[in-house]
Amino acid sequence: MLLAFFGIWRRPQGFKIKDCLKSPSDYLVLAYLGWIIWTTGDYVSTTKAMIPFAGFYFATALSLSSLKKMGTFLNCWVVGLIVVAIFGISTELGFELAPGSSRLTESFFGRLALNTWIYNNPNALGHGVVILLPLGYYWFVWKRGLTLRVLGFAGISAGAYCVYLTQSKGAYLCGAAAAAVGLLFKKARYVQVFLLSVMLTAGIGALKLLPRMESLSAKEDGIEGRLMIWQLAYNAMQGTFSGEGWKRFEAWIETEQYGLIKKATHGSYVNVGADLGYPGLFLFVGILYACFRTVLQARPSEDDLEGQRIQKALLTLVSGYAASAWMIDRAYHTDYFFIAGACAAYHRLMTAAVVPSSEHMEVPASTAGAAPVESRALVPVGPGNGPLELAVGSEAGGEPFLGLAWRRIGLVDLTLITVSFYAVVYCWHYLMTNFIQI
Structure with missing residues (x-):
């Protein structure tokens, strides 16, 4: 990170503090990190913990100063996911590239997991790799030459097989949501209506054919336990308003087999709401809103395929993250700040x-x-x-x-962020009290 900022400081156009305040996301990210420090207390140690997040965001936002650099950044992202997928399926194919993955997979009753720090359970691996399916298509297949298309389909196939082996219901839903957003983007209204009707009928039917999807019900122990945790987190948010502090909320539930055990919140929105309260969740959702508005409203020219491809890739990443945030804890992962930083860089390029x-x-x-x-x-x-x-x-x-004409946050933006925030809170409350089987 220090090398990245040294490079930014030494670049031909130089560096000024005002360069850090060129997009709406910049203000929202600073407010979000500032709120974390304020509501958590222990200001010195909490500030130290926030410096890496700020560093990842601003290093990304400032260094991706051209479409070529942004293309290199996304190349690394896509290829990295392909490598993870290959490492994952190597366990199934008999040449274990990550030693210990076979034993770990057995401990999850055959659901694929990778013996690494990040992907050491099936849900983490599934949610991490599933975005490769739509992302790989837009990056390596869409309006590309034959060679890249072949390589792209090979990478997508590896990712699809890896996700299938994880048997992660949340990953399947996340991938479907990200793919749906990509398919609907920039289509004529009647085409969007047709595609949406197909997705809600044949699409849901196809999802039910995937492993473990037939048990998507509140009666399942795993989902029931998550909804109980969501209720605890919701009560914590309501009871404190400002939250309990960064990473301070803990959910403990009583089980017959193990007694009282600590469980994860299984949801980034839930995690942020319990830790940082209503204001923290508002800012968390606001950053995602800024990413969506930047990507959706940007208009690269029709003959600029690279700009369009970057737009579609960023939309896929933001959509996938927003969907995964309902199912796994990724609120404090660096990919949130990487994605926000990349969208801020794209905003700078478009304006x-x-x-x-x-x-x-x-x-x-x-x-x-x-x-x-x-x-x-x-x-x-x-x-x-x-x-x-x-x-x-x-x-x-x-x-x-x-x-892109949008340059600063206005009253309309604050209104839409508020609507999005209340929609998240409403869905959170509705899901934890009225879960419906699909």
Whole structure:
């Protein structure tokens, strides 16, 4: 991390503190980390614990200063997931690349787990790898050449088999949600209606065919236990309003076999709500909102396939994380800050320094850093960006502007974040009291 910030400081355009406040996500992340410190107390040690999170976020947001760099970042992400999938299925295929994974898998009654610190249980492995399915398609298959398509399908197949072996119901649902968002994105309204109807009928039917999906019911011991923990967490959030402090909420339940045992919250929203209260959960949801708005509203030009591919990849990552956050504890994992940082970097690229151009002319990279100029039609200038069209208005000559006009949080954003926050709280309460079998 120190090397990353040294590189940012030594880059040609230099570094200024104001560079850390260029996107709405920047303010929300700072407020979120500040609230964690404030509500947890023990200010010195808590601040030290927050420095890595801030570092991962801002190093990502500031270093991905071109589409080429962002492409390299996502290449590493996708290839990393493929490597994890290969390590996972190696256990099933008889050449164990992570020693001890076979014994670990046996302890989970045949559900695949990887003997590593992060993926040492089936749910963690399943949720970690399942995003490879839609992400790998958009990154290696969508409008690519034959060689990359073959490699992409091979990687996706490895990921699909790995997730199948984990028998993680949550991972199946997470993958389906992320894939659904990708399929519906930028489709005509009638196509979206048709696809959504197919997903809610044939799609749910297909999900039921996967291992253990037939037992998706509140009567199952695992789900029943989680809902009990959710009730404890909900009571903690209501009872304290500001939460019990970062990583301080503990859920203990009584079992016949083991007596009183400590259990995880099994949900990032639940975890944040219990630890950080209503304000913390509001900011946690707000950061996801900022990521979604940036990615959904950005408009790369039609001939800029790299910009479109990055947009689809980021949307997949945000959707997958938001879905997984209902089922596993990932609130304090660095991938949350990596994803938010990547979306903030994409926001910077879409609202880059611009010069006026009524005909979307190309601008030499030497003009990078020029102050924004009031104009109706604009293009960005930044190293490695190319002539990606950008604008700050809504319409020009009957054609919608390209780029991203959203630059700061306004009243509408606060309203939508509030609505999203209350929707999360409502779903949390509804699921823990009225779980319905699908």
